[in-house]
Amino acid sequence: MSRFTPLDPRNLFKALESANPSDTLPSTKTLLDAVRFNEAGLLPAIAQQFDSGEVLMMAWMNREALEETLATQRVCYYSRSRQKLWRKGETSGQQQQLKTATLDCDGDTLLLQVDQTGPACHTGRRSCFYVSLSNEHATITSEPLIDPATLYGKK
Amino acid sequence: MSRFTPLDPRNLFKALESANPSDTLPSTKTLLDAVRFNEAGLLPAIAQQFDSGEVLMMAWMNREALEETLATQRVCYYSRSRQKLWRKGETSGQQQQLKTATLDCDGDTLLLQVDQTGPACHTGRRSCFYVSLSNEHATITSEPLIDPATLYGKK
Numbered sequence: 001m002s003r004f005t006p007l008d009p010r011n012l013f014k015a016l017e018s019a020n021p022s023d024t025l026p027s028t029k030t031l032l033d034a035v036r037f038n039e040a041g042l043l044p045a046i047a048q049q050f051d052s053g054e055v056l057m058m059a060w061m062n063r064e065a066l067e068e069t070l071a072t073q074r075v076c077y078y079s080r081s082r083q084k085l086w087r088k089g090e091t092s093g094q095q096q097q098l099k100t101a102t103l104d105c106d107g108d109t110l111l112l113q114v115d116q117t118g119p120a121c122h123t124g125r126r127s128c129f130y131v132s133l134s135n136e137h138a139t140i141t142s143e144p145l146i147d148p149a150t151l152y153g154k155k
Numbered sequence: 156m157s158r159f160t161p162l163d164p165r166n167l168f169k170a171l172e173s174a175n176p177s178d179t180l181p182s183t184k185t186l187l188d189a190v191r192f193n194e195a196g197l198l199p200a201i202a203q204q205f206d207s208g209e210v211l212m213m214a215w216m217n218r219e220a221l222e223e224t225l226a227t228q229r230v231c232y233y234s235r236s237r238q239k240l241w242r243k244g245e246t247s248g249q250q251q252q253l254k255t256a257t258l259d260c261d262g263d264t265l266l267l268q269v270d271q272t273g274p275a276c277h278t279g280r281r282s283c284f285y286v287s288l289s290n291e292h293a294t295i296t297s298e299p300l301i302d303p304a305t306l307y308g309k310k
Contacts, residue, residue: 016286016295017278017303025293031286046201046210053208055201058264070290102296104283105276109213111284121260123172128259129266131171131186135225138180140171141257148172 002026009034013107028070032063036108042078043110047120050099050113056120057128059086061110066101073098075114092151094118124148157181164189168262183225187218191263197233198265202275205254205268211275212283214241216265221256228253230269247306249273279303 005026007015012026012034019025037043042060049056059077061069065085068076075096079086089095096114103110121128124144132141160181162170167181167189174180192198197215204211214232216224220240223231230251234241244250251269258265276283279299287296 013286019295020298021295023295025286025295028288028291028293031288031293044199044213046213048208048210053203055203055210055266057259058199058201070288101288102284103286103288104212105278105280105285106283107286109283111210123260125260128261128264129257130260131168131180131258131262133183133186133225133256133258136183138183138186140174140176140178140180143175 005030013103013105017105031103031107032066034107035063035066035103036106037063038108040080042080043108045077045110045112047075047096047112047114047116049116051115054127055129056096056114056116056126059088066110069098069112070101075112089117091153092119092122094120094151096120119145119151122148122151124151160185168258168260172260186258186262187221189262190218190221190258191261192218193263195235197235198263200232200265200267202230202251202267202269202271204271206270209282210284211251211269211271211281214243221265224253224267225256230267244272246308247274247277249275249306251275274300274306277303277306279306 002024004015041062045061046058047056062078065076065078075088077086095117099113101112119126124146125142130142132139157179159170196217200216201213202211217233220231220233230243232241250272254268256267274281279301280297285297287294
């Protein structure tokens with residue numbers, strides 16, 4: 001049994017600050033009980049291409065989405081606009097295969113290393129991050145790999 | 156003048172979906188008017204080490220923090236717990252020098268490429284992401300570079 005298991009879930013992430021790679025940790029279920037989902041029950045999840053390091057997107061997960069992602073290794077978010085689970089790529093075919101899922105020190109943000117098929121962005125771009133800001137000016141940093149009309153079957 | 160400047164701020168990010176790197180964009184001020192800060196006036200900001208690609212942390216910015224960051228090139232967040240601007244490293248000395256700041260397709264998330272001095276995490280670890288989850292088990296993936304008691308002057 002882990003020396004961290006008997007802790008009150010509210011104190012678990014604080015206690016894990018002093019843990020190290022040789023420690024036996026509580027089960028994933030116990031950790032998920034301690035995850036600090038926001039007032040809407042959601043956790044921000046950053047998706048990063050596992051080999052290139054490119055940050056692809058940020059979306060949200062509820063507990064069900066995170067559990068499904070860990071069980072299936074296919075990334076599932078929670079769509080705030082559609083208010084339901086969103087299996088990434090279910091319409092566009094542009095899926096994310098999970099490599100690793102890592103919580104941060106506060107237990108309130110998740111980093112996903114994924115293998116992204118094609119573009120992550122609904123605009124057809126590889127990454128959702130493409131509006132670069134300087135102090136006075138802004139520029140677009142990338143172009144679509146695929147016409148989004150093709151991606152979503154409108155052509 | 157940019158062909159996107161006359162647009163209603165609510166439609167600007169939608170219109171930028173079809174923009175490309177050769178387009179002249181509206182000023183940063185006009186873009187910030189269109190950024191979709193959340194109901195608390197905050198935007199999630201992901202910090203990534205510019206050369207290694209390591210994702211270091213996620214924190215929040217209000218408009219003032221983002222404007223200061225772009226003006227000074229030193230990353231400034233908004234601390235939700237202290238309810239004030241948080242110039243990263245002001246206590247620990249572990250600053251972030253801004254390389255690039257890039258908004259996503261929806262204008263509601265920011266990716267910062269930074270040069271991080273030492274550890275980004277208050278635990279003394281390089282990155283805040285160190286609690287790795289599999290379907291059943293969890294592990295700690297990194298150890299502190301520096302004792303946090305040293306970092307915060309308690310030793």
